[in-house]
Amino acid sequence: MTQPLAELDDVRARLDADLDEVTEPLAASALAEASDLAREYGRDWVDADRCPRLVRGLVARATARFVRNPDGYARSRSGDESVEWAEGAAGDGGVFYTEPEIRLIRSLAGRSDIHSVEVIAWGTRQTDRTGYIPVEDGKPFPYFADESEPW
Template identity: 45%
Template sequence: MAYATLDELKGRLDWTLDEDELRIAAGALEDASDLAASYGRDWPEATAPRLVKTLVLKASSRYMRNPNGYTQSRAGDETLAWSEAHGRDAGTVYFTREEIRLLAELGGRKPTLASAPVAAWESKVRPGTGGLVPVDYSGDRFPLFSDDRGPW
C-alpha cells in the first residue's frame, strides 16, 4: 500500500532513475506511506487526503536526494558529516516534526488535555463536605475523597 505512485515520485526528482534507484524509490514510498498511516491514521488509498500524498512524496523525495542523510560533503579531503537533528532517522525515510503534526491533525489525533476523577479504594464522600477538603493557602475547598477519620 502506498499513498503515492512511483511516477509521481519520479516527477519530483530531477534525474532519471536507474533500476536500483527505482527499487529503492518504491521502498521509500511504502515506508513513507506506512509512517503516514502510523502518525495519522490508516486511510484507504482512494480516500486519503491530498496532503497525505504530498507529505509522502516530500519524505520520499527527500530520502532519494540524500539517502545517507549527509549534511556536509567535501571532495578534497573526503569529509562527510551527519546531523544530530534527525538522530536515528538520518539515512532513512522520515517526516519532520511539522509534517508529523499535520498527519496527526489529518488523522484526528489532536493533542488534548483531559482529567479523570481519581478516588482511593473503598473511599466515600464524607457527609457535609461533598468530598471537598480545605486548601491551606487560599481557603478554597478542593475535591478529594476521604474516610470518616479525617480529611486526609
C-alpha cells in the same frame, strides 16, 4: 501488505533525475516506509483514495528527500573526502518527516493534543460498587465512613 499512500510517479515528479534500476527499488521501499510513518502519525488510511491529497504529497516528498540523500548527509566535500551526517532524524539514514509535516499529518487526520473528558457531578448518577479501585481496608474508593450512605 498495505498499499502505499503515493505512487512512484509522484516521487519521480519531485526528483531532479529519473529513477534507474538501482534507485527504483530503493524508492519503492522508502515509499512503503513513508506511508507507514504517515499512518502512524495520522490514522490508518487503508487505501490512497481515502487519504487526504496533502498527506499523499507529504509521503511523496519524504520519499524523494530520502532518495536524494539516503545516507542522511548534511555536508560533503569532494576535495579531501570529508563527510558529515546531520543531527536527529535526517542523520538516521531513513525516511523521516519534519516537525511541521508531522503536525500537518496529525491535523489532517483529526488528531490533536486537546481531548474531552466526561465529567459527572457527584451524586447525579446512580452507580454500584463495581469498577471502583480497591484499597487496603477493603472498602471501595471512594467510600463513606457510614456504610448506610447510598451510592
